Amino acid sequence: MAAHTVSVLDATEGPIVVPSGSCAAMMIDHYADLLSDDDALAAAARRVAGRVREFTQFVVDDLGLDGLEADATGPITFHPSCHGLRHLGLRGYGERVLDHVGVERRPLEAAEECCGFGGLFAVEMPEISGALMETKIGHVEATGAETLVGYDMSCLMHLAGGMRRRGTDVEVRHIAEIIAGEDEA
Amino acid sequence: MTTSTFSERGAAAVGSAAAAAVGDGARHLIEKRAAAVDAYPAMDAMRDRVREIRLHTLAHLDAYLADFADSVEAAGGHVFFAADADEANAYILGVAGEAGAELVVKSKSMVTEEIELNGALEAGGLTIVETDLGEFIVQLSGDRPSHIVAPVLHWTKEQVGHLFADQLGVPYADEPTELNQIARTHLRRIFLRADMGISGVNFAAASTGTIAIVTNEGNGRLTTTAPRVHVAVMGMERVVPTVEDLGVMLEVLGRSATGQSLTTYTNLITGPRRPDDDDGPDEFHVVIVDNGRTAVLGDEVSEVLACIRCGACLNICPVYRTVGGHAYGDVYPGPVGSVLSPILFGFEGREELPYACTLCGACLEVCPARIDLPSLLVNLRERVAQEGTAFSWLDRPLDAYEFAATHPTMWTASIDGASLAGRANRGGWFKRLPWRGKTWTSVRNLPAPAVTSFRRWWKKHHGA
CATH class of the missing domain: 3.40.50.10420 (NagB/RpiA/CoA transferase-like)
Structure with missing residues (x-):
């Protein structure tokens, strides 16, 4: 699958914007290793890795924040997902984007703690994953924010599903949706 | 080593008084570490x-x-x-x-x-x-x-x-x-x-x-x-x-x-x-x-022997804090234990330990020897996956996913099919999925697929 993705992307040009830190980290840090048996593919993987940008990284480092606006009005809180935060070293990126566009961002207790998604971990060890999720949701609820914003789709899907199950009345949005505004389907 | 698996012991420990005490204690220790590190610029x-x-x-x-x-x-x-x-x-x-x-x-x-x-x-x-x-x-x-x-x-x-x-x-x-x-x-x-x-x-x-x-x-x-x-x-x-x-x-x-x-x-x-x-x-x-240490010296994960046994990786690990130490089944629990125990004492009965981790990377940030525990755990996962001795029920769904993801026609058809399911369950959620799907819905709902896929939305709004 990595070989396929690398081949498709290597035939394109320009930045490759990835809306999830975990996916970006996989492409940046692991594809070349996974494909190390094939010199040509490994070289392509390194070329692709050099072009991959996590979404907030692209916005802050490449696009620049000027002219960026937000539609959301109610208070939000932000969960910095682990792979963007630690693997890609994007501490503060999401917060900078949100603060720049002027949404009311409420601090999240233990924001840097994992939400418990963890990829297949979520289905391999659902009870443990669920316990981490409950902790995170509890902290989100305590902020009183109307919207939880994140930059990793998979963590957000997990948290949104947990909130739905728990009856938590908090919207879950990817940070791109905050900037882009809500667009009709 | 008991005959139960980590996930069974971990699931049983979730919410127990012992696990809660470990969670509180570990948080306290890692907060004290953070304060000490702040006060020590070197x-x-x-x-x-x-x-x-x-x-x-x-x-x-x-x-x-x-x-x-x-x-x-x-x-x-x-x-x-x-x-x-x-x-x-x-x-x-x-x-x-x-x-x-x-x-x-x-x-x-x-x-x-x-x-x-x-x-x-x-x-x-x-x-x-x-x-x-x-x-x-x-x-x-x-x-x-x-x-x-x-x-x-x-x-x-x-x-x-x-x-x-x-x-x-x-x-x-x-x-x-x-x-x-x-x-x-x-x-x-x-x-x-x-x-x-x-x-x-x-x-x-x-x-x-x-x-x-x-x-x-x-x-x-x-x-x-x-x-x-x-x-x-x-x-x-x-x-x-x-x-x-x-x-x-x-x-x-x-x-x-x-x-x-x-x-x-x-x-x-x-x-x-x-x-x-x-x-x-x-x-x-x-x-x-x-x-068993001499054998570890020649192993790809030999870096784990640099451990100075401070316990910081345990204290910061969200999984350890949720299940406590006993769930790991050996004397060395937490992230470092999940590397050490299988490699020192053998993988049999410890196949799930490398998976007892969300790869959040918090342990690497606090390890005094900068041991890349997440990467070492992934290395051990590769070995367990080769043997097919843990979570092998995922192999077939993942094979199917890989097939779809590497065949564009199949992928588009799958996405459109999912959109149909989304249409049938408009804006809704799945509360209970059958068979293996229940591993997801046992603790959380699954959002129904979007009625309009991103690809179709993009085509409509930005041209093909």
């Missing part, structure tokens, strides 16, 4: 030094161990290299026999837990008393440590109060200082009668044969000086080249473990009592335990 540079020293030593371990043994012997001590637990235990039992020892005091040592020394000595007719407060509680209650630094992190002070009242015949108390005093009074009498003291070794300096033992209770000092015989037991990777290197380790160990710039007691011991010493043992033995 920490990052020292971590680099620690890593450099540890990896250098591991790369030349045979030479440094030989130096260390020579230095210990030159200082009048004895050294025994134990290939495995049985050899280590037999040697220590032999030393006790020759010294006519009956009562043995111990200070805290994880490697003696690893080789199950207490059981071996008891089988040989000796009486063993643990003198570290946590280990004393573990021994009195027949429990097991749940943390490598704080063995009874899973206990509450009230539980300790009841244990002491029941076992030691003292009035119930639950103030930590009172509990400490009860243990101290009880243990002091035993220290004075003990024939032999067994300690662990935090670090050993090759150049001088010096061992360092850090404690907060002073029991390490009594264990190593009051009895006639002192046996220090160490994993073979505890060595560093010089006393200066040992100083570097101590700079980061206390801060990483408990947020202390130094622990209350730091004992540096070189050889037995000298003729002009006021106290100290007549005999000093160091038992250097291999027990």
Whole structure:
């Protein structure tokens, strides 16, 4: 699958914007290793890795924040997902984007703690994953924010599903949706 | 090792009082670490030094161990290299026999837990008393440590109060200082009668044969000086080249473990009592335990042997804090245990340990030796996956996913099909999925697929 993705992307040009830190980290840090048996593919993987940008990284480092606006009005809180935060070293990126566009961002207790998604971990060890999720949701609820914003789709899907199950009345949005505004389907 | 799996034990531990106590205790410890690191600007540079020293030593371990043994012997001590637990235990039992020892005091040592020394000595007719407060509680209650630094992190002070009242015949108390005093009074009498003291070794300096033992209770000092015989037991990777290197380790160990710039007691011991010493043992033995470590040296995950056993990776690990230490099934829990245990003791029955992790990377951020535990866990996962011995039910769904994801026509059809499911369940959620899907919906809903896929939305709004 990595070989396929690398081949498709290597035939394109320009930045490759990835809306999830975990996916970006996989492409940046692991594809070349996974494909190390094939010199040509490994070289392509390194070329692709050099072009991959996590979404907030692209916005802050490449696009620049000027002219960026937000539609959301109610208070939000932000969960910095682990792979963007630690693997890609994007501490503060999401917060900078949100603060720049002027949404009311409420601090999240233990924001840097994992939400418990963890990829297949979520289905391999659902009870443990669920316990981490409950902790995170509890902290989100305590902020009183109307919207939880994140930059990793998979963590957000997990948290949104947990909130739905728990009856938590908090919207879950990817940070791109905050900037882009809500667009009709 | 029990026959249950990590995920079964972990699931059972979720929400238990013991796991909650571990979670609270671990959070407290990691907060103290953070404060200590804030107050010590050199920490990052020292971590680099620690890593450099540890990896250098591991790369030349045979030479440094030989130096260390020579230095210990030159200082009048004895050294025994134990290939495995049985050899280590037999040697220590032999030393006790020759010294006519009956009562043995111990200070805290994880490697003696690893080789199950207490059981071996008891089988040989000796009486063993643990003198570290946590280990004393573990021994009195027949429990097991749940943390490598704080063995009874899973206990509450009230539980300790009841244990002491029941076992030691003292009035119930639950103030930590009172509990400490009860243990101290009880243990002091035993220290004075003990024939032999067994300690662990935090670090050993090759150049001088010096061992360092850090404690907060002073029991390490009594264990190593009051009895006639002192046996220090160490994993073979505890060595560093010089006393200066040992100083570097101590700079980061206390801060990483408990947020202390130094622990209350730091004992540096070189050889037995000298003729002009006021106290100290007549005999000093160091038992250097291999027990699988040589094999790890040649392994891709050998970096794990750089561990200085501070426990910071346990304290920050969200999984450890949720399930506690016992769920891991071995003496070394948490992220470092999930690497060490399978590689030291064998993968059988430990196949799930490398998966007991969300790869959040928090452990790497606090490890004083900068051990890349997430990458090491992924490395071990690759081996388990090759064998197909854990979570193999995922193989077929993942194969199907891979097929769709590498065949664009199939992918588009799958996405459109999912959109149909989304249309049928407009804006809705799946609360209960059948079969394997329930692993997701057991704890959370699954959003129904979008009615319009991103690809179709993009085509409509931005042209093809």
